[in-house]
Amino acid sequence: MDFLGISTWIWDLLVLQLLPFVSMVLLIIGVFGVVNRLPDTITNYAKAQAAKISKAFGKKR
């Protein structure tokens, strides 16, 4: 296999095979990270909103 053959082989490996594979892995990791973070964020958001509401009603008493 000459140099040009090796080059096209690298192209096939990186662009056509590794890039889709890595993209899929990143997609899984990314979605997992987002799903993992959302509950805490939503909880914190709810707590913060609840605290605001509670504080508002407390002032009225």
Add this chain to the structure above:
Amino acid sequence: MLSKHVLTVMAIVLVACMITPSIYAATMDESEILVDMESAHADEYDELVNIAEDSSTIPNYDTWDPAPQGIWIGSNTQESHFQLGVVTSTNSTVTLVWSVRFTSSQIMSGVSEHTIRLPLHVDDSVTNIALYVVAVDLVQSCTLNGATITYSSGANQKYIYQRSALDPTDSSIMDGNDVYVRNNRMYVNIVAPFYPGQIYTFSLSATYAMDASPSWYIAPNDVASDSIINSWVGWTIPTGPGTDTRDQKRLDIDWGVSYDMRGGLGNGITAFTYYMNAGDTLLWCIWAPYAVGLNGYHTLTMPFYTDTGEANFSVEVIHRGTGDTVLSLPNTTYQQVILASNSAPENATPGYAIPSYDNMFIVNLTAGAGQWVTFYFRTTPLEAYSTGGNNVTRFSQLNPEYNFMGSPFPGIFGNQPEKYIGFVPISSYLVCPTQIEQPILGSYVEPVVPESFSIFEKGIINGLYLFGVKVIQNGVEFVANAFDIQNAGEAVVVAASLMMGGAGVTWWVVSALTDLPSPIDVYRSIQGAFNNVLDIVWDALKAFGNFLWSIGEYIYDTLTWLAEQIVEYGAILLGILIVGAALVIFFMPIYAQLKLWSIAWSLAEGKFKEAAAQAQDLAATTSSAVGKIKGLI
């Protein structure tokens, strides 16, 4: 951040990807599996070969033992071993016939000596082998009836080699004869003229003992690339007194024959050098119609070469028809040329003015001492004629006897000497009115010939004087006006005398043997006379033309070199560009994805400001990359 760990891992993976293809490429050639499936009947000429894979193919050339010494002609790869499906009885005969036509690119202007490896598988069951070679005019030159060959009408066959008893048990190369058997293959050294463009038909007849299975070899391709793949095999197997079984086949295939062309042949003339021990003989036949019916001194003239210029020979000439010895001159030392003349005139020479079997003179030249001697030969369709059981021209050693060249024996075509082609030594045979003595080299003696002599006789004497000889007639020497050749004009006069005399030796032979100027010297003298101003002008123009030509040639060479460099290194440059583009297209999307997921994670964590900062960073990086690409473009 996520990108820190992922980039490290990806870098390691990429390095691995860059190294792996190199290792893979280096080990690819070693990973092939060759399966050698040998046949149960295989031998060294017959095994499964893969023509597409050079490393597993044994060229047919390498199966010769010993290796060829000259120009080798044969099939490219090994031959296949083929066995005839019959069992022989005693004296069964199998005949193989094939034809070949060599080209001038293979044998130039001709071949005087070659070694042929016969296609027959020779083992203990083969009791005799006969080989015949004929020059023919037809590709389909013959047919077989059993093992008997019949030439077609119009084939115009001319025998050039005929040996009826080749010893199949002779395994020695150095025993002096021209046949040996190695690894069940017979090699035959043939000394005979072969010309390009001429069709030659070989017929080989093998005699077998009882209970044998004849076999031979088949070539995988057209031997000699002559487009003649026309081979016969026929067999005759005795089944009882007067009865036999016979069959024949013609196949569009070449038998496994190959040739080692060892000696050239320039315009029908060649030379052979042999070591002659005392007692070794050179025998040949001469048809001399110009000698018929003449009274006189039989005279043989023949050039030779030794390191010392001298050699001792005994000359004996016998008339084939009468058996009379017409010339006998024992143990005489000659210088560069044999000039043998008997001491007393013979009566009218017998014979006829047509070539016939009984009208030949047999010349027997016997060496008086051991030394290397070179003789010059020419081909001839006329004088290569048989002496009755003997070959036409023979170089015979006492122990063992060695037949210098094969040739026909009488009886095949009767009195048709034009049917034979062979070699004879360059010599002349004359019946002279005077006796010839030793040559005086380097001088030309103008003879004084009596007016009573005929023009023909005067010419003969003139021709002999050209050799610088002293002629004696009735005890009186014909020596007068001796002078050396000084210029070309005299040489032309001398040559005219030679032609008139019909000495049978061309001018260049004479020039080589004496101090006479050669034709080349004469040509140069004439050329010098015409070398005038026009020649000088012509040379100057030619030199200027050569200068212009050299400039154009230099430019052409430079452009050719540049094109070759582009072709050679363009592929490497293209490969580097492909690798660079692959790396960019691989890394940029991954980087972008990492950034996007980082933004998503920041959003998921509710860190909107951090997400916005990363988005700006991604936008800046993308803008920078696009700017660099624009810069490159």
